[in-house]
Amino acid sequence: MERCLRIGRCLGALAAVLASSLALVSTASAADAQITEVKRLGPRVLELTISTPAFSGPTHVDVDLPNGYETEPERRWPVAYFLAGTQNTYKSFNSVVNGVALTEGFPAIVVSPNGDSGYWSDWWNGGALGPPEYESFVVDQLIPLIDAEFRTIADRAHRAIAGVSMGGYGSMMIAARHPDLFADAASISGADDSNRPELAAALSLSPTLQGGAADAIYGPRATQEVRWHGHNPTDLASNLRGMNLQVRTANGIPDPAIGEELLSVDTVSCVIEAGVHDGSASLNQKLDELGIPHLWKDYGPGCHTPENFERQISATLDVFAEQFADPAAEPSSFDYESIEPEFDVWGWHIAADPGRALEFMRLENVGDRSMIVSGSGTTTITSAPLFKGADLVVLSGATASTAIPDAAGRITFEVGLGPADTAQEYTPAADPAEVAKVVTFAPLYPPPGAPPAEGSPGEADEGSSPRAGREPRACRVPKLAGVKPSRARARLRRAGCRLAKVRGHRGRATRVVGQRPKAGNRLPAGAPVTIKLG
Numbered sequence: 001m002e003r004c005l006r007i008g009r010c011l012g013a014l015a016a017v018l019a020s021s022l023a024l025v026s027t028a029s030a031a032d033a034q035i036t037e038v039k040r041l042g043p044r045v046l047e048l049t050i051s052t053p054a055f056s057g058p059t060h061v062d063v064d065l066p067n068g069y070e071t072e073p074e075r076r077w078p079v080a081y082f083l084a085g086t087q088n089t090y091k092s093f094n095s096v097v098n099g100v101a102l103t104e105g106f107p108a109i110v111v112s113p114n115g116d117s118g119y120w121s122d123w124w125n126g127g128a129l130g131p132p133e134y135e136s137f138v139v140d141q142l143i144p145l146i147d148a149e150f151r152t153i154a155d156r157a158h159r160a161i162a163g164v165s166m167g168g169y170g171s172m173m174i175a176a177r178h179p180d181l182f183a184d185a186a187s188i189s190g191a192d193d194s195n196r197p198e199l200a201a202a203l204s205l206s207p208t209l210q211g212g213a214a215d216a217i218y219g220p221r222a223t224q225e226v227r228w229h230g231h232n233p234t235d236l237a238s239n240l241r242g243m244n245l246q247v248r249t250a251n252g253i254p255d256p257a258i259g260e261e262l263l264s265v266d267t268v269s270c271v272i273e274a275g276v277h278d279g280s281a282s283l284n285q286k287l288d289e290l291g292i293p294h295l296w297k298d299y300g301p302g303c304h305t306p307e308n309f310e311r312q313i314s315a316t317l318d319v320f321a322e323q324f325a326d327p328a329a330e331p332s333s334f335d336y337e338s339i340e341p342e343f344d345v346w347g348w349h350i351a352a353d354p355g356r357a358l359e360f361m362r363l364e365n366v367g368d369r370s371m372i373v374s375g376s377g378t379t380t381i382t383s384a385p386l387f388k389g390a391d392l393v394v395l396s397g398a399t400a401s402t403a404i405p406d407a408a409g410r411i412t413f414e415v416g417l418g419p420a421d422t423a424q425e426y427t428p429a430a431d432p433a434e435v436a437k438v439v440t441f442a443p444l445y446p447p448p449g450a451p452p453a454e455g456s457p458g459e460a461d462e463g464s465s466p467r468a469g470r471e472p473r474a475c476r477v478p479k480l481a482g483v484k485p486s487r488a489r490a491r492l493r494r495a496g497c498r499l500a501k502v503r504g505h506r507g508r509a510t511r512v513v514g515q516r517p518k519a520g521n522r523l524p525a526g527a528p529v530t531i532k533l534g
Helices: 007-017 134-149 166-177 197-210 221-229 267-290 306-325 485-494
Strands: 002-004 033-040 045-051 059-064 079-083 109-113 159-164 184-188 244-249 295-298 334-338 342-345 348-351 361-366 370-375 377-382 392-396 412-417 435-444 474-476 498-503 512-516 522-524 528-533
Touching: 033 134, 045 134, 059 134, 079 134, 079 166, 109 134, 134 166, 134 485, 159 166, 159 306, 166 184, 166 267, 184 306, 197 221, 197 267, 244 267, 244 306, 267 295, 295 306, 334 342, 342 485, 348 361, 370 377, 370 412, 412 435, 485 498, 485 528
Parallel strands: 079 109, 079 159, 159 184, 184 244, 244 295, 498 528
Antiparallel strands: 002 033, 033 045, 045 059, 059 109, 334 361, 342 348, 348 377, 361 370, 370 435, 377 412, 392 435, 474 522, 512 528
């Protein structure tokens, strides 16, 4: 294996077509993550070493390049992220299954991060938070790094995510929590419903396989059940509407037709496949109940073996290739639910009442003329850039009757959803009732030929409904106080800014306590922002 610190030195002729042979050590970073080393493992396979605060030490990622990447230097490529199962690694795509052979004709880059046994989640760690942060690494750090250093088509329509077993859970969970990032998602023999007792038990004990405490991921279900539901793909299935979905599984009976024999297939692998079959079936049933189109493939006989995985992966990649060639349009409206106190989705920013306990907030039929918000407390909402050029937006259902768009066409408003619940959802003291409000938007535009109102002109820093679609033309500095460093980077990127410096000590509970320039400043696209941690 050849070691190097520059992609160009690893691939020779490929140097001319990979980011102008940028030095990875000094240039490839996202949310404080940095590529520190690259190894060439084969003609099409690279191993990246990445330094990141998401983990206690460096992590590794395999990248399988498509045939033609070197010989077609002007071409850009879709990306498929592949998540491995419990006690597997970033190497599993090329070692447990034959990823190189499976991708021989696949017209996309395949990226395989390391998931250990962490269920692709940011661990709660008994309330201490901090590393490991698998979800934040993939969403906020790895995707920007790959888009920066490889010739990708860096949009949702050409980005997919898939995984096996625990990775199937992870792919559907991450897709459901970030539906604006992926157009395609697939679960392959996935543990897709943590409400099932056998799969919940596996999730509880999984941290112990890498030296952690039981229930370190979401906490004990008896006291932290909302965190379990807030990550479970089956509970979040409504967020998957509008994606191209695949759910594949077998039933745990050996299949001689694919090379499995009763005497050579270990009993444990068949028991595991029977368990994940039930989890996959739960997700399929929930998608059916919601009327969400998806591909459901029950292969019948097959155990938790490479032979079973390879046939499923091959079929999955074929579907991805078809979708990449003819991607569907983005939805004009969306539904979304989340337990996070503050989140961004489809270009909208939502902040729950600071006094609200952890619970679900639900958004329905969010579009350019109305939305439904359900939850408790006073919720602060900043829209996607929908109202550029409007002098005023008349509101109903919000605490104020009007809002003035900023230069990008965003409006910020509050919605009163009754008193903030003070008991965490699913606990004995929780209030099961939630308040729903319909909010409508009626933008008022100046007459044709009339000069725009002062402050209303300016280039939008993102695209139109329901989320950003164009490259940022300006940096509108967002408010970063109280967020994790990784989230700060993602928020800056969405606002057209870049993270320049990070000052202060990084720790498990580190949050942003200061920033420069201040929130609200409008600067040229890519303007640097410095944050202070505390």
